Amino acid sequence: MPRKQLFISHSANATDLASFLHSWIGLVIPVVKTWCSTDPNCLPQGADFPKNVVKAAEESHCCISVLTEKSKDRNWINFEAGLFFGKNRPTFAILCGNLDYRKLSSDNHPLSLLGLNYTSPTHQSMLDFMISLNNTLGEDSVDDSFLRKSFESNWPDFEREYSRLYSENTNSINKLIAGLTD
DSSP states (O other): OOOEEEEEEOOGGGHHHHHHHHHHHHHHSTTEEEEETTSTTTSOTTOOHHHHHHHHHHHOSEEEEEEOTTGGGOHHHHHHHHHHHTTTOOEEEEEOTTOOHHHHHHTTOHHHHTTOEEEOSSHHHHHHHHHHHHHTTGGGOOOHHHHHHHHHHHHHHHHHHHHHHHHHHHHHHHHHHHHHHO
């Protein structure tokens, strides 16, 4: 049976987390495969980027946008999400760092106006996200108890990787601030 494909949208400042999600989601929900431009198996070096992105979006069941404060205003992120909204396909966003859905809503951000399903990288939010994602698969979804066990066994890896990435950014910012105030 062919697995449903999930498209991971991200900008350059969220490449590491997008790459991690690319493998992690398939561990939690093994009936799906993910497409991520950071993977040379998905987007070979030198390939026609726009053409391949559009093709992958057409072949994908839903979109997961990895949003950061810097990436939320990137036209390409909005374009990729728009490919899915235009076809009435599920579109989710994982809000990283200090990005909050209220900020997007208060700014009348294009993604908030489209009613994007926002998720924060906390245990309960990510579990709810994976359940929602699984539910979009219909008859291809995995059993709820399997999903929960799979999520719990793979959660420490997600938490560790997200913390590593976020703390590196936080430490860099703190060092910069400390240097300015010395």
